[in-house]
Amino acid sequence: MCGFANMLNAVIILAAALGSVILAFAYAGLLDFITIYLERKVWGRIMQRYGPAHVGYAGLLQLISDFLKYLSKELFSPRRVMKVFYYAIPLVVIAIITVPLILLPFDYVAISGLDGILKLIGIKVDLTKYSISLLMDHYAPGIGLLGYVAIVALSMPLMYVLAWAQSNKYSALAAFRTVLMLVTYEIPFLIAIAAAAILGGVSIYGIVQKQASGWFIFVNPVLALVLFIALLAESERPPFDHPEAEQEIVHGWNIEYGAGEFILLYGLYLYSKAIYAAGLVTLLLLGGWLGPAIPGIPISLSNAIWFTIKLVAVFLVFIWVRASVARPRVDQILEFGWFKLLILSIIALVISIALRAGGVVA
Amino acid sequence: MSTKTEKFVEVRGRWRLSKGASGLVRSLLATAEYFFKSRPTTLYPYEKNKLPEAFRGVLTYDIEKCIGCGACILACPNNCLYRRSGPKTDKNKPGVYIAFEPTHCLFCGLCVDACPPVSGALSHSSVISIVSSKKKVMWEPWEWAAFTELIKEKGWEYDAVDYDRVEPLIKRKAEEIKKRLEEKSTGGKK
Numbered sequence: 200m201c202g203f204a205n206m207l208n209a210v211i212i213l214a215a216a217l218g219s220v221i222l223a224f225a226y227a228g229l230l231d232f233i234t235i236y237l238e239r240k241v242w243g244r245i246m247q248r249y250g251p252a253h254v255g256y257a258g259l260l261q262l263i264s265d266f267l268k269y270l271s272k273e274l275f276s277p278r279r280v281m282k283v284f285y286y287a288i289p290l291v292v293i294a295i296i297t298v299p300l301i302l303l304p305f306d307y308v309a310i311s312g313l314d315g316i317l318k319l320i321g322i323k324v325d326l327t328k329y330s331i332s333l334l335m336d337h338y339a340p341g342i343g344l345l346g347y348v349a350i351v352a353l354s355m356p357l358m359y360v361l362a363w364a365q366s367n368k369y370s371a372l373a374a375f376r377t378v379l380m381l382v383t384y385e386i387p388f389l390i391a392i393a394a395a396a397i398l399g400g401v402s403i404y405g406i407v408q409k410q411a412s413g414w415f416i417f418v419n420p421v422l423a424l425v426l427f428i429a430l431l432a433e434s435e436r437p438p439f440d441h442p443e444a445e446q447e448i449v450h451g452w453n454i455e456y457g458a459g460e461f462i463l464l465y466g467l468y469l470y471s472k473a474i475y476a477a478g479l480v481t482l483l484l485l486g487g488w489l490g491p492a493i494p495g496i497p498i499s500l501s502n503a504i505w506f507t508i509k510l511v512a513v514f515l516v517f518i519w520v521r522a523s524v525a526r527p528r529v530d531q532i533l534e535f536g537w538f539k540l541l542i543l544s545i546i547a548l549v550i551s552i553a554l555r556a557g558g559v560v561a
Numbered sequence: 562m563s564t565k566t567e568k569f570v571e572v573r574g575r576w577r578l579s580k581g582a583s584g585l586v587r588s589l590l591a592t593a594e595y596f597f598k599s600r601p602t603t604l605y606p607y608e609k610n611k612l613p614e615a616f617r618g619v620l621t622y623d624i625e626k627c628i629g630c631g632a633c634i635l636a637c638p639n640n641c642l643y644r645r646s647g648p649k650t651d652k653n654k655p656g657v658y659i660a661f662e663p664t665h666c667l668f669c670g671l672c673v674d675a676c677p678p679v680s681g682a683l684s685h686s687s688v689i690s691i692v693s694s695k696k697k698v699m700w701e702p703w704e705w706a707a708f709t710e711l712i713k714e715k716g717w718e719y720d721a722v723d724y725d726r727v728e729p730l731i732k733r734k735a736e737e738i739k740k741r742l743e744e745k746s747t748g749g750k751k
Binding site: 246 | 589596598601602
C-alpha cells in the first residue's frame with residue numbers, strides 16, 4: 200500500500216515536472232520575443248533609425264511574420280557538403296541548447312508565474328515545489344551551474360563541426376574562430392563561476408537566497424565585470440561575434456544554410472544563449488528573482504516579474520554594448536582574453552576567497 | 562615601407578587596459594546620447610515632414626485682401642495666373658480677382674514678391690504639391706480661395722494633396738465663398 204502511494208506520488212511529480220518543462224519552453228519563447236523585438240528597436244533607436252514599425256502595433260508582430268516567411272523557404276544544400284552533418288548538427292545544437300532551460304531555474308520562474316496567477320484568481324495550490332530544477336537542485340546541488348558550463352562548452356565544438364561540414368572557406372574560418380573563443384574565454388568564465396560559487400555555494404537557489412542581504416554585483420564588482428565580459432564572449436554577442444562577423448566572413452558559421460536553418464541557428468540558438476547569459480548574470484549578480492514585494496500580488500508572481508525585468512534589463516545592456524563597441528581584431532581578442540581577463544578573473548577569485556574567509560559574506 | 566610597419570607595431574604595443582576602458586566608457590556614453598536624441602527622419606506617409614520656414618509650397622490666395630491690381634499676372638513667368646471679374650465688394654476695389662492654374666505653376670514665388678504690401682493676398686503654403694490625374698487643373702478665384710481655407714481646416718500642411726479626391730470638397734467650398742462675396746457686394750458692375 201505504502202509502495203503504491205509512493206508510486207502515485209512519483210507519477211504526480213513526473214507529470215508536474217513535465218508541465219514545468221513545457222512552461223519553461225513557453226517562457227523562453229516569450230523572452231525570445233521580447234529580447235529580439237527590443238534588440239531591433241533599441242539598436243535602431245541608437246542608430247537613429249526606427250526599427251520594425253509597420254507589422255502590428257509599432258512592429259510588434261514583425262518577428263512572427265519573419266518567422267513564417269523563413270519557414271516557407273526551400274530547404275537547400277550545396278553540392279559537396281557532408282549531408283548527414285549538414286542536416287543533423289543543427290537539430291543536435293538546438294536540442295542541446297534547450298537543456299539549460301531546466302538547469303538554470305527558468306522553469307522555476309515560469310511555474311511560479313503560473314502559481315501566482317492561479318493564486319490571484321483564487322485557486323490555492325503550491326506548484327513551485329514541482330519545478331524540475333528545484334527538485335534537481337534539492338537532490339544534486341550544483342548540477343545547474345556545472346551543467347550549464349558543460350552545455351556551453353559542448354555547444355562550441357558542435358559549432359565547429361557544423362561550420363566545418365559546410366565545405367566553405369568562410370565557415371572554415373568561422374570554425375577556427377569558434378575554437379579560439381572557446382579556448383580564450385572558457386577559463387576566465389569558469390574561474391568567475393568558481394568565484395561566485397565561493398561567495399554563495401554551488402546551488403543556484405542557495406546563491407539567490409544568499410543575495411537577500413546584498414547583491415553580489417556590489418559585494419564583488421570585479422567578479423561582475425569578469426563574468427559579464429566572459430558571458431558576452433561565451434554567447435557570441437558583439438563585440439565578441441567573431442565566428443559570425445558579418446562584415447568580414449559574411450555570417451561565417453552558418454553561411455550555407457537557407458532560411459529554415461537560419462532561424463533555428465540564429466534566432467533560436469544564439470538568442471537562447473544570450474538569454475541564458477543574461478539569466479546567469481541576473482541569478483549570480485543581481486539577486487535572481489528577489490525583489491521588493493509588489494502590493495496586491497502574490498509573492499510567486501512578483502518573483503517571476505522581478506526575474507523577467509532584471510533579465511530584460513541585462514539584455515538591454517548587452518544591446519547597448521553591441522551598439523557601442525566595434526569588433527576588435529582576432530589577435531586583440533586573444534590578448535585581452537589571456538593577458539587581461541584571465542588576470543582579472545584570478546583577482547576576482549582571490550577577492551571572493553578573502554571576503555568569504557574574512558567573514559564579510561556569511 | 563619599413564617606417565609604416567614600425568608605426569603599426571608601435572600602436573599595437575601601446576594598447577592598454579586602462580585606455581581600452583576609457584574608450585569603452587566614452588563609446589557607451591556616445592551611444593546613450595544618441596538613444597535620447599530625436600531622430601532626423603520621419604515615417605513619411607504616416608508622419609508629416611517638418612519643412613523649412615521659407616519653403617515655397619503651393620500658392621495660397623486670400624480673396625478678401627486682394628485688391629485686383631494684377632501685378633502678379635505681369636510677374637508670372639509661366640503665365641499661369643489669369644484675370645477674372647467678379648462681385649465688387651468694396652468701393653476702392655475694382656471687382657477683379659485672380660484665377661490660378663496650379664498644374665502649370667513652377668513655384669518661383671515672383672508673384673508673391675510682386676504682390677503689393679497693402680494687399681498681401683498671395684503667399685506660399687506648406688503644401689508640397691497638388692497631385693492630379695488630370696493634365697490641367699484650373700482654379701477660379703473662389704476655388705483657389707476655397708483651397709486656401711481648406712488647408713487649415715483639413716490639416717493638409719506639410720503634405721501633398723490628391724486633387725482627384727478633394728475636388729468636390731473644393732468645389733463645394735468655392736460655392737460658399739462665391740455666395741459670401743455676392744452678399745457683401747455693393748452692387749453694380751463698376
